[in-house]
Each structure stands twice: as C-alpha cells, then as structure tokens.
Amino acid sequence: MLETILFYLFAATSVTTALLVISRVNPLMSALWLVVCLASSAGLFALLSAPFLAIIQILVYAGAVMVLFLFVIMLIDISKEALKPRVVRFAKVVAVSITGYFTVIVCIVLWRPSFLPAPLADAAYGDVKVLGKMLLTDYAVPFELASLLLLAAMIGAVVMGKKKL
Amino acid sequence: MTITLQHYLFLSLVMFTIGMVGVVVRRNALIIFMSIELMLNAVNIAFLAFSRWSGLMEGQVAVFFVLAVAAAEAGVGLGIIVALYRNKPTVYVDDLRLLRG
Amino acid sequence: MNWFQFLGLTLPWLIVLGASLTVLFLGTLMKRGAHAVSMAISLLSLVAALFLSWQHWVADVTVSMGMMSFGRMTFLGWMVIAIASIFTVLLSHDYLARRKLGHPEYYSLILLSTVGMASLIAGSHLMLIFLGIEVMSIAVYALAGFLRHRLSGNEAALKYFLTGAFASAFLLLGIAFIFGTTKTMDLTVLAEQLPTVLSGDMASWFLFGVAMVLIGFAFKIAAVPFHAWAPDAYDGAPTPITQFMATAVKAAAFFALLRVASPLVVAVGPGWAKTLWLLSAATMIIGNLAALMQDNLKRMLAYSSIAHAGYALVAFPTLSTQTPELVHGVIFYLIAYTFMTAGSFAIVAFAQGQGESADVSHVAGLAKRHPWMAASFTIFLLSLTGFPPTLGFFGKYFLFSGAIKNGSIGLVVLALLSSAVSAYYYLRPIVVMYFHESREGVLERTSPATSLVAVVTIAFLAILYFGIFPSDLLAIVQRSGM
Numbered sequence: 001m002l003e004t005i006l007f008y009l010f011a012a013t014s015v016t017t018a019l020l021v022i023s024r025v026n027p028l029m030s031a032l033w034l035v036v037c038l039a040s041s042a043g044l045f046a047l048l049s050a051p052f053l054a055i056i057q058i059l060v061y062a063g064a065v066m067v068l069f070l071f072v073i074m075l076i077d078i079s080k081e082a083l084k085p086r087v088v089r090f091a092k093v094v095a096v097s098i099t100g101y102f103t104v105i106v107c108i109v110l111w112r113p114s115f116l117p118a119p120l121a122d123a124a125y126g127d128v129k130v131l132g133k134m135l136l137t138d139y140a141v142p143f144e145l146a147s148l149l150l151l152a153a154m155i156g157a158v159v160m161g162k163k164k165l
Numbered sequence: 166m167t168i169t170l171q172h173y174l175f176l177s178l179v180m181f182t183i184g185m186v187g188v189v190v191r192r193n194a195l196i197i198f199m200s201i202e203l204m205l206n207a208v209n210i211a212f213l214a215f216s217r218w219s220g221l222m223e224g225q226v227a228v229f230f231v232l233a234v235a236a237a238e239a240g241v242g243l244g245i246i247v248a249l250y251r252n253k254p255t256v257y258v259d260d261l262r263l264l265r266g
Numbered sequence: 267m268n269w270f271q272f273l274g275l276t277l278p279w280l281i282v283l284g285a286s287l288t289v290l291f292l293g294t295l296m297k298r299g300a301h302a303v304s305m306a307i308s309l310l311s312l313v314a315a316l317f318l319s320w321q322h323w324v325a326d327v328t329v330s331m332g333m334m335s336f337g338r339m340t341f342l343g344w345m346v347i348a349i350a351s352i353f354t355v356l357l358s359h360d361y362l363a364r365r366k367l368g369h370p371e372y373y374s375l376i377l378l379s380t381v382g383m384a385s386l387i388a389g390s391h392l393m394l395i396f397l398g399i400e401v402m403s404i405a406v407y408a409l410a411g412f413l414r415h416r417l418s419g420n421e422a423a424l425k426y427f428l429t430g431a432f433a434s435a436f437l438l439l440g441i442a443f444i445f446g447t448t449k450t451m452d453l454t455v456l457a458e459q460l461p462t463v464l465s466g467d468m469a470s471w472f473l474f475g476v477a478m479v480l481i482g483f484a485f486k487i488a489a490v491p492f493h494a495w496a497p498d499a500y501d502g503a504p505t506p507i508t509q510f511m512a513t514a515v516k517a518a519a520f521f522a523l524l525r526v527a528s529p530l531v532v533a534v535g536p537g538w539a540k541t542l543w544l545l546s547a548a549t550m551i552i553g554n555l556a557a558l559m560q561d562n563l564k565r566m567l568a569y570s571s572i573a574h575a576g577y578a579l580v581a582f583p584t585l586s587t588q589t590p591e592l593v594h595g596v597i598f599y600l601i602a603y604t605f606m607t608a609g610s611f612a613i614v615a616f617a618q619g620q621g622e623s624a625d626v627s628h629v630a631g632l633a634k635r636h637p638w639m640a641a642s643f644t645i646f647l648l649s650l651t652g653f654p655p656t657l658g659f660f661g662k663y664f665l666f667s668g669a670i671k672n673g674s675i676g677l678v679v680l681a682l683l684s685s686a687v688s689a690y691y692y693l694r695p696i697v698v699m700y701f702h703e704s705r706e707g708v709l710e711r712t713s714p715a716t717s718l719v720a721v722v723t724i725a726f727l728a729i730l731y732f733g734i735f736p737s738d739l740l741a742i743v744q745r746s747g748m
Contacts, residue, residue: 007168011176018180018203022187027195027256034199041206045228048173048213053228057209060232065202065239072243073195076250086192086257095186102182106175108470117167118217125220134226141332145385145397146233148283152378152401153237155290155371156408160244160423163251165369181439188432197428204435208442215446224445227393231438234400238431241407245427248411249420258428261421 006047013040025085027078031069038062049126173214180207194249194256198242205235267331275322275329275336278315278344279384285311286377293370301368305359308373312355312380316348323746330454333391338746339597343387343521346601350514351380353608353721357506357615360715364620365413372412376510379405383518387525392441392451395522399437399486403430406515410503418622422502429485429495437482443475444530457529464534476530476538483526486519487575490548497556500568505618508564509611512571513604520578520600528587528748539583546583547680550576554684557691563614563624566691567607570650573688574603580681581665584672587748592672594743595665601739602649602661602732609646609725613639616714626695631704639714640699642726649729651692652685657729660736 017037024030039062045054088094124130135143159165180203187200209228216224246256253260273280289304296303323341330336354376362368382401389395407430411423445451447468448459463472481492488496500508553573560566578599581592616639617632618624633640649658662685666678714722732739 004168007172011172014176015179015183018183021203022183022191022196022200024196027193027199030196030199034202037203038206041210044173044176044210045213048210048217050213050216050225050228053209053213053225053232056229056232060236061206065236068239068243069195069199072247075247076254076256078254078256084257086259087190088192088259091190095190098186098189099182102178102185105474106178108474116169116218118170119220122220125217125222126225130222131225131229134222135229139226139333139393141334141385142230142391142394142397145382145394145401146230148378148381149233149237149397149401149404152375152382152405152408153240155375155378156404157240157244159369159371159375159408160241160248160411160414165371181435184435188428194424194428198431201428201431201435204432205438208435208438211439211442212445215442219446219449221449223451224442227441227445227451230393230397234397234434237400237404238427238434241404242427242431245407245411245420245423248414249417249424252415252417252420258424261417261424 003047006043010040010043010047013037014044025083027073028070031066031073034069035062035066038066051126052128052131170214170218173210177207177211177214180204180210192257192259194246194258197258198246202235202239205231271329272332275327276334278318278322278348279381281318282311282315282377283381286374286381289370289377290374293374300370301359301363304370304373305355308355308377309352311377312348312352316345316352319344319348330390333394333452334385334388335390335454336388339748340388342597342743342746343518344384346517346521346604347380347383347387347514350510350517350604350608351376353612353725354506354510354514356717356721357509357612359717361504361506361615367412372409375405375409379409379510380514383514386518387521389522390453390525392444392453395526396434396437396441399519399522400434402515402518403434406507406511409507409510410499412504412507416622418502419504422499425495426499433482433485433492436478436485440475440478440480440482443471443478447472447475453525453529460529473534476534479526479530480541483519483523484545487516487523488572489545489575489579490552490572493549493553493572496572497565497568500571501562501564501623505564505611505615508568509608512567512607512611516571516575517600517604520596524593524596527582527585528593542579542583543674543677546576546579546677548576549573549579550681550684554688557688560691561625561627563617563626563628563695567610567614570688570692571607573684577662577665577681577685580669580674580677583677584669584674589668589672590748591668593748594740595668597746598740598743599661599665601743602657605725605728606646606649606658609642609722609729610650612718612721612725613643613646616718626698627702629695629699630702632699635704636714639722642722643699644696645726645729647692647696649733651689656733657736660733664740
C-alpha cells in the first residue's frame with residue numbers, strides 16, 4: 001500500500017515538474033524544476049529497488065550536472081528583456097500532434113500483455129555489490145569506454161569553454 | 166491496487182513525450198537541452214522497470230552508463246553554449262541563421 | 267575471457283588511444299612545434315592501426331569476447347575508418363596552420379573519436395554500441411565547433427549537438443524496450459530469441475523498440491526526414507572535420523547499422539521493409555533535389571552525402587542473413603564513397619584557402635592554375651555521379667544489381683533516376699573549373715600543401731585503380747564474410 005502511494009506521489013511530482021521545466025520562460029526556473037523532477041525520479045528508482053542509482057541520480061545528476069547548468073545560466077546572465085517565451089510557429093499544433101501520436105503508441109504498447117505486479121526480487125537484486133561486480137567483469141569493456149567518453153567530454157568542454165587555448 | 170510494469174512504462178513514455186515536445190517546441194537552447202535530459206531520465210525509468218520485472222541487473226548497469234553519458238553531454242553541450250554566447254549574446258536557436266540554404 | 271587475446275585484437279586502437287593521450291600531454295609540455303609533432307604522432311598511430319587491422323584481416327580470426335565480435339568484417343570496417351581518419355589528419359595540418367589553430371587537443375579528439383568508432387564497429391552488445399556512438403559523437407561535437415571565434419562554427423556545433431543528443435535519447439529508449447522484451451542486449455543472443463519474442467505477447471513492445479533504434483540511427487546517418495542538421499553542421503564545421511563527418515562517422519554508423527539491422531529489422535517482417543523503402547527513397551530524392559540548389563560546395567557535398575546514404579539504404583529493405591551480396595554491395599559502396607568524398611573535400615579545402623566557405627565560383631580557373639587538381643576533382647565528381655569506369659560506377663553497380671536480385675526493382679529505378687538528376691550538380695563545378703575565368707584573388711596563387719596533395723593523390727589513385735580493377739576490391743569485401 002505504501003509503495004502504491006509513494007509511486008503516485010513521485011510520479012505526479014515528476015510529471016508536473018517536467019511540464020514546468022518545458023514551459024518556463026526563464027531557464028533558471030526550468031533548471032530548478034528539473035532538479036525537483038530528477039530528485040523525485042530518484043524516489044522512483046528507489047521504489048524499483050535500485051538504491052545505489054537513486055543516490056547517484058541525486059548526487060551526480062540533480063547535484064553536479066544541475067549545478068553546472070545553473071553555473072552556465074548565471075554566467076551568461078540573460079537580461080530580463082531578452083527573455084521571451086519564444087516557441088516555433090504552430091507550436092500548439094506541433095505539441096498536440098506529437099502528444100496524439102505518442103498516445104496512440106502508448107495505447108498500442110501498453111495494452112497487449114497482461115498487467116503483472118512486480119515479481120518477488122531475490123535478495124541480491126539491486127545490491128551495490130552485484131552491480132559493482134557486473135560493471136568490472138561482464139561490462140568491463142563498456143566501463144572502460146565510458147571512461148574514454150568522460151575524457152572526450154573533458155577535452156571537448158575545455159576546447160569549447162576556454163577563452164584562449 | 167498494485168503497481169504493474171505498465172504503470173512505470175506509461176510514466177516513462179509520458180515523461181519522454183514531455184521532453185520531446187520541449188525539444189521540438191522551445192527555441193531556448195538551454196531549455197531544449199534540459200528537455201533532452203528529461204528524455205534520458207524517462208529512459209532510465211523504463212530501464213529500471215524492465216530490469217526489476219525481469220529480475221536482471223543488466224538494466225541497472227545500463228542506467229549507470231546513461232548517467233555517465235548524460236553528464237558527458239552536459240559538459241560538452243554547456244561548453245558549446247558558452248562558446249556561442251561569447252560571439253553572440255543569445256541562447257535562442259532561431260537567432261542563429263548564418264547557415265542557410 | 268582471455269585478456270591477452272582481447273588486447274592483441276584491440277591493439278590497433280589501443281595504439282591510437284595511447285597516441286591520443288601522448289598528444290594531449292605533449293601539448294602541455296611543448297610550446298613550439300606542438301602542432302607538427304601532434305600531427306605526426308596521430309598520423310603514425312593511424313597508419314599503425316591500419317596496418318595492424320590489415321594483419322588481423324589476413325590472419326582471419328573470428329572470435330567474440332568482451333561484448334565485441336571480431337571477424338574479417340570488423341577488421342575491414344576498422345581499415346575504412348583508419349583510412350578516412352588518415353585523410354582527415356592530413357587535411358587538418360594545412361587547414362589549421364593557415365588559421366593559427368594548431369592545437370594538439372584537436373588531434374586528440376579525432377583519435378578518441380576513431381576509438382569510439384572502432385568499438386562501435388566491433389560491438390555486439392547494444393550498450394557497447396551506444397557508448398561507441400557517444401564517444402564518437404561527443405568528440406565530433408567539439409570538433410565541429412573548433413572554430414570557436416566564428417559564429418558559424420558555434421552554430422554548427424550547437425545544431426549538431428542538440429540533434430545528436432536528441433537522437434541518442436531515441437536510441438536509448440529503443441534499447442530499453444528491446445532489453446525489456448528480450449531480456450538481453452547482446453545481439454547474438456537476441457537473434458536466437460527473436461522467434462519466441464515475435465510470437466509472444468510482448469511483440470508490439472519489441473517492434474516499438476526496434477522503431478526507436480531505427481530513428482536513432484536515421485539521425486546519425488542523416489536519413490530524410492532526420493537530416494535537417496546535416497547541411498548546417500557540415501557547412502559550419504572546419505572542412506577537414508566536415509570530411510571526417512561525411513566519411514568516417516558515416517561509414518562507422520553504417521557498419522553498426524548493418525550489424526544491428528541484420529538480426530533486428532530483417533526478422534521483423536514486411537512492415538519494416540516498407541518503412542525502410544520509404545526512408546531510402548525519400549533520402550535519395552530529397553538529398554539530390556536539395557543539392558541542385560546549392561552554390562556553396564560544402565553544402566552541396568552535404569546534401570550529396572545525404573543522397574549517397576539513401577543509395578546505401580537501397581540494400582536494407584531486403585537485407586537478411588541469406589543475402590551476403592547486399593551487405594557486400596553496401597560495404598563496397600561505403601569504401602568507394604569514402605575515397606571520392608575525402609578527395610572532394612580536399613579540393614574544397616584547397617579552393618577555400620583562408621576563407622570561411624567555398625562557393626562553386628571559387629574553383630573557377632582551377633584547370634589553368636592547377637591542372638592536376640582540376641583533373642582529380644573531375645574524377646572525384648564523375649565517380650560521385652557514377653560514370654564508368656570510376657569506382658563510384660562499380661559501387662552503384664554492385665549495390666543495385668544485388669538489390670535487383672532481391673526484388674527491389676522499383677527502388678533501384680528511383681535510385682538511377684535520382685542519380686541522373688545528381689549529374690547536373692556534380693558536373694557544374696567541372697564546367698566552372700574548365701570554362702570560367704577565375705575571379706581575381708579568389709584562388710590564391712600559392713601551391714597546395716604537400717599533405718593536401720597526398721590526400722588528393724591517394725584518393726585519385728584508389729578511384730582509378732579500383733575503377734579499372736574493381737574485382738580486386740570486391741574480392742577483399744567478399745572474403746570478409748558477413
């Protein structure tokens with residue numbers, strides 16, 4: 001019962017804040033709502049027995065990445081006058097058609113198999129130990145590649161951001 | 166009422182769609198980028214739900230990588246936005262119309 | 267897993283990775299000459315990678331380990347991207363030196379990007395393929411905006427980045443649904459499970475996943491209607507990087523698509539064949555029609571690259587594990603395309619000189635001043651059009667004859683018609699080169715840099731040699747298996 005209540009609480013928060021993220025004129029407000037959205041998603045992660053990822057989500061995503069966002073928004077400091085609720089032409093039509101399209105897909109996708117409650121997970125499921133072991137054994141090659149990804153991103157960010165190379 | 170896999174998938178697809186609408190409709194590069202982060206977050210929920218229902222940890226590993234990718238993209242993407250802002254103080258993609266034709 | 271064997275097999279790219287780090291460190295230690303040294307190191311490492319990949323190809327090892335499957339096809343893909351990156355590095359030196367932008371970070375990013383491509387080509391696990399795509403793309407996002415002081419460079423990088431990240435989200439959603447329905451992300455296991463999944467009640471979820479993965483890839487290879495970013499990104503990026511995006515990135519994406527498509531799309535059925543049919547037809551028609559209206563050579567080549575992706579897609583609707591001739595047709599075409607596009611961009615980089623971009627009028631009078639350059643450009647353009655006996659002709663021939671054998675006659679007719687249209691915009695620069703007087707100061711009197719001449723010569727010789735003896739290249743491709 002508690003799980004059901006928590007799910008609806010987190011889901012409602014995530015969706016509401018996601019809508020706020022895409023509808024604010026000021027990117028600063030969007031970024032703050034995105035933090036709330038990511039934090040409530042972290043709650044969902046915890047409900048899905050992924051406590052480690054929930055913590056990572058808050059530490060890295062809602063913490064570090066969003067702080068980076070806020071830094072950049074503050075750095076470029078767009079003046080109040082320059083902020084306009086600018087959208088593409090026929091924005092409503094586009095939004096409605098995308099939503100309609102996705103509704104159809106959601107119906108097709110979700111209706112087929114029978115609705116199943118979560119199977120009982122064994123004790124090891126979601127354990128950090130298991131996750132860590134997988135990352136460094138089966139997934140060793142992708143793990144190394146992820147480190148290259150971060151290196152490439154680091155060089156890229158320096159190249160882009162530094163005033164004088 | 167118990168929560169089923171479909172509940173999570175529905176939530177994930179709704180958030181994905183919200184992100185997609187944000188990317189297509191908004192013209193502010195920062196908000197477009199945040200909408201992409203929303204889409205990635207939606208994918209994470211789907212991965213974890215599938216992972217939980219199949220009892221395989223692979224989905225959790227995938228989420229770990231998605232978080233790494235999102236962080237890397239944030240670094241480069243914000244760098245590009247800062248570099249752009251140095252040359253022209255705007256974050257609106259429709260102010261950029263040098264490359265046309 | 268035998269780590270020694272794994273390291274031995276991936277050695278070509280470990281060398282490239284080592285070179286990338288070396289270049290990065292050298293940049294901090296050396297003040298003068300860092301540019302030339304970093305270019306030389308990058309070049310050497312890529313040549314070593316090419317040579318070692320060739321050695322692997324000759325040794326013909328077929329093994330799967332560490333989420334990668336090695337085989338002749340993998341090694342062939344590695345050779346293609348190594349060659350394309352060698353061209354990029356050669357073109358870059360002169361281009362950057364003229365603009366006083368010779369920073370080692372540039373070469374480091376190119377090398378990292380090729381390592382990403384190599385794992386993308388070898389990957390047999392969806393997560394590894396995804397990470398490979400990301401390493402490749404993130405490096406190229408930064409490279410596309412390397413002319414940071416120019417608004418056009420920033421614009422190109424921003425547009426490329428936003429669409430690329432958007433596409434990644436689709437790709438990931440697709441991977442999530444494929445994982446959810448098949449309980450695996452390994453392509454070999456996945457292929458075995460396909461019949462059970464498709465007859466089960468989760469089939470619609472699986473199809474949704476495949477569709478999303480397809481959309482993600484369509485963005486990466488710039489297939490219509492997911493192509494809008496390509497002309498802008500190609501135009502604003504530094505010319506060597508445009509060449510890199512058009513050849514190496516595209517070839518790597520196609521190699522990965524072939525690997526992903528053969529288990530996924532193919533087994534799924536006729537509905538997908540129709541979607542791919544439409545994708546291919548729209549891509550070549552719109553690419554060619556839009557290219558007709560371009561005066562800017564880089565934009566023209568960008569649309570031409572979209573059109574060529576459309577031709578390569580001709581093979582996909584009827585692709586399956588029983589049709590090796592289609593796979594070989596696509597690979598042969600990619601190799602041919604790599605040579606002729608790399609050569610064309612070398613000429614564009616030359617005609618551009620110090621300028622920001624190159625119009626068709628920039629090559630006016632090239633025939634008088636640099637007859638060899640003009641002759642090579644003519645060959646490249648004729649090859650892109652598909653005139654016999656150039657490599658481009660045989661590329662189209664093998665690709666289309668394979669497609670006809672498998673029954674996509676309508677699509678091949680469309681492809682032939684649209685490549686007839688393409689003759690108009692490919693021939694225009696030739697006419698301008700030979701018959702128009704050059705405008706004063708547009709074409710510098712300076713002779714082209716040695717490295718640029720090297721690119722043009724290699725591409726020219728490859729097109730001519732394989733144009734006269736296409737069976738040599740075809741034999742290499744055919745002996746690579748599937």
